[in-house]
Amino acid sequence: MRREVTLRDVAELAGVSSRTVSNVVNGYANVTDRTKERVQRAVEQLGYRPNVLARNLAQGRSGQIALVVPYLDTPYFAELLQSVIRAARISGYNVLIDQTDGDPEHERGFIAHGSRRLLFDGVIFSPLGLDQQALADRDPALPLVILGERTSDGTFDHVGIDDVAASRQATEHLLDLGRQRVAAIGDQPYATGEAAQLRTRGFREAHTARGLPVHEDLIIGTPRFNRPDGARAMARLLDREDPPDAVFCYSDLVALGAIHTIVARGLRVPEDVAVIGYDDIEDGAYSNPSVTTISPDKEWIATTAVERLLLRITSSTPPPGLELRAPHRLIVRESTTGRARRG
Amino acid sequence: MRREVTLRDVAELAGVSSRTVSNVVNGYANVTDRTKERVQRAVEQLGYRPNVLARNLAQGRSGQIALVVPYLDTPYFAELLQSVIRAARISGYNVLIDQTDGDPEHERGFIAHGSRRLLFDGVIFSPLGLDQQALADRDPALPLVILGERTSDGTFDHVGIDDVAASRQATEHLLDLGRQRVAAIGDQPYATGEAAQLRTRGFREAHTARGLPVHEDLIIGTPRFNRPDGARAMARLLDREDPPDAVFCYSDLVALGAIHTIVARGLRVPEDVAVIGYDDIEDGAYSNPSVTTISPDKEWIATTAVERLLLRITSSTPPPGLELRAPHRLIVRESTTGRARRG
DNA sequence: CTACGCTTTTGCAGCGCTGCAAAACACAGC
DNA sequence: GCTGTGTTTTGCAGCGCTGCAAAAGCGTAG
Numbered sequence: 001m002r003r004e005v006t007l008r009d010v011a012e013l014a015g016v017s018s019r020t021v022s023n024v025v026n027g028y029a030n031v032t033d034r035t036k037e038r039v040q041r042a043v044e045q046l047g048y049r050p051n052v053l054a055r056n057l058a059q060g061r062s063g064q065i066a067l068v069v070p071y072l073d074t075p076y077f078a079e080l081l082q083s084v085i086r087a088a089r090i091s092g093y094n095v096l097i098d099q100t101d102g103d104p105e106h107e108r109g110f111i112a113h114g115s116r117r118l119l120f121d122g123v124i125f126s127p128l129g130l131d132q133q134a135l136a137d138r139d140p141a142l143p144l145v146i147l148g149e150r151t152s153d154g155t156f157d158h159v160g161i162d163d164v165a166a167s168r169q170a171t172e173h174l175l176d177l178g179r180q181r182v183a184a185i186g187d188q189p190y191a192t193g194e195a196a197q198l199r200t201r202g203f204r205e206a207h208t209a210r211g212l213p214v215h216e217d218l219i220i221g222t223p224r225f226n227r228p229d230g231a232r233a234m235a236r237l238l239d240r241e242d243p244p245d246a247v248f249c250y251s252d253l254v255a256l257g258a259i260h261t262i263v264a265r266g267l268r269v270p271e272d273v274a275v276i277g278y279d280d281i282e283d284g285a286y287s288n289p290s291v292t293t294i295s296p297d298k299e300w301i302a303t304t305a306v307e308r309l310l311l312r313i314t315s316s317t318p319p320p321g322l323e324l325r326a327p328h329r330l331i332v333r334e335s336t337t338g339r340a341r342r343g
Numbered sequence: 344m345r346r347e348v349t350l351r352d353v354a355e356l357a358g359v360s361s362r363t364v365s366n367v368v369n370g371y372a373n374v375t376d377r378t379k380e381r382v383q384r385a386v387e388q389l390g391y392r393p394n395v396l397a398r399n400l401a402q403g404r405s406g407q408i409a410l411v412v413p414y415l416d417t418p419y420f421a422e423l424l425q426s427v428i429r430a431a432r433i434s435g436y437n438v439l440i441d442q443t444d445g446d447p448e449h450e451r452g453f454i455a456h457g458s459r460r461l462l463f464d465g466v467i468f469s470p471l472g473l474d475q476q477a478l479a480d481r482d483p484a485l486p487l488v489i490l491g492e493r494t495s496d497g498t499f500d501h502v503g504i505d506d507v508a509a510s511r512q513a514t515e516h517l518l519d520l521g522r523q524r525v526a527a528i529g530d531q532p533y534a535t536g537e538a539a540q541l542r543t544r545g546f547r548e549a550h551t552a553r554g555l556p557v558h559e560d561l562i563i564g565t566p567r568f569n570r571p572d573g574a575r576a577m578a579r580l581l582d583r584e585d586p587p588d589a590v591f592c593y594s595d596l597v598a599l600g601a602i603h604t605i606v607a608r609g610l611r612v613p614e615d616v617a618v619i620g621y622d623d624i625e626d627g628a629y630s631n632p633s634v635t636t637i638s639p640d641k642e643w644i645a646t647t648a649v650e651r652l653l654l655r656i657t658s659s660t661p662p663p664g665l666e667l668r669a670p671h672r673l674i675v676r677e678s679t680t681g682r683a684r685r686g
Numbered sequence: 687c688t689a690c691g692c693t694t695t696t697g698c699a700g701c702g703c704t705g706c707a708a709a710a711c712a713c714a715g716c
Numbered sequence: 717g718c719t720g721t722g723t724t725t726t727g728c729a730g731c732g733c734t735g736c737a738a739a740a741g742c743g744t745a746g
Binding site: 052054056057060062064071073075086094095096097098118119227231256257259260283285286288339 | 395399405414421425438461462602626682
Binding site: 016017018019020023029030031032035054056057058059060 | 696700702703
């Protein structure tokens, strides 16, 4: 590979110093139109392209942010990723992506002190295997924005929807339909299951607010929020003597898995069992039946996360850690109100 | 932010030259156990971490590969991305991700001469808006692996399945079921629609091989391979006087959209219309009905693409451009053979 | 003509690491 | 003790860019 064109080559051809070329290329400082033009001509003539690596080293920054999520084949994250990339690009940042499979060690590696020093300037992180404590032990100098349910300790921003309120709203929707035995699929009663626990809380609140009993035995845990887990959990519920007549699923994937089981057993959705999901992924809108869901504003989440992260990266004094609540709304589809409802 | 620990700091503490520290850290050359140990102690004591940026600049490589795809919320790409990341990490590479939305300008930017020089060492690229010509005009020095249907011109590798054979197989499956009027959704009769055209070819071949007529008017084009387009195309087909009794969809998403429309009109899948998809995304396995599909070996595609790309990156003389055919198989599910078939 | 303030341009050092080739060392053989 | 060979360590230059501060240029005022 032959040597690439450098700033100095351009400088020589244009008859100016390399520093001036740099100024032109980056639009820094004042440059006379005459010089600017001369430089630009030389740049074109030689086909000069800045060496990003060298620039990064000199500036001590990488121009990259990392998005770290547990699973990429989860449509929710895929959709989010898309918006994050778009938002980052607007500000000239590239997105480095990684998937942790929820492995705590792997997750720690990303936020631990200097583990990947300078590969990225900041991280948008959706932790799964790390509890609050592990988060606190991180490299304090790394700009960080957390997605999902982890309360901010003041040193990072947290972006998410109000899980309790949203879950309550979802459950209330089922109760409004007159359902008597409402189940919940997705509880995770352990340290790393904060998000799930908040949803369970909302589920309970909806019942107690109406003076209804919570069917504790209808709350089913799942290790992950995917289709197979949803399908399995639903099978357990249907195997009972007194199966539920409605299910609040902690993700749309879980809901799709659950519906799959219900239909496979010859039961109808929503007539026999009404199902509501969470996340509003595209699949849910096109499935049969389409899935009623809680829709978080993903675009808002992505742009806000990027915005806050870049602010953190560029600030000399770290901004306070904010708790940012994204808007959400209930989208009613066939899985709770049946075909009739379709527009 | 205080100054970070550098190689020189470690060298000073350990009483050796910075070059020796470098040798120890990277496992280069011979180093006596005694020195090695002393250096390692110093590294730990100071909490030294190599500066990736500086290393990259000195080595003239970035340790990153880019994966450029048209859409990230397409499950097929999301699933692929996952495997690519895994394969790259094994070799110590990070994955930079970008989505082009199929925009030709944007796509060109990634492979044009030096546009992002050194940000990545090579690209795995799934072009959508670029035709063969535009591909040929790329920076010849950039290691490149193309996914999907673009014939290699010998300067890059191409990884994909045999679209014609797979499509023929899919169509034959429908004909085997005794269907008389088989439609196809997804044709793209223009320069950038090569993949679609190959599928249409397979569709035709299946008919002619059996001496059956191809219903040309049942071949419907779609700009994209997503649910809405599938739903719309299916609506057009059902609006006809003589609707089809089977449909070959050029992606699972298209199939899901089509099924959605069929069911919404009160028709049954597969009794009234049998549907087959392409890609084998997880959604298809859990939908109602589950979708019969052509399943490309994504893991094979991802690992092969990464492998070839890294080979290209590390070779001093560019290896020949290969045409690599990934295995694929037909997975029969409910959308063609009905519930009975389920295990 | 000199001084002054402003704009434009420059030179240099250095970001932190690695490639290269030379230097230092260690040890065996004569 | 000296030479030769192989191993270990070192010094230096340089990757290509930017930060900094000084230098040069330029126009106006005194």
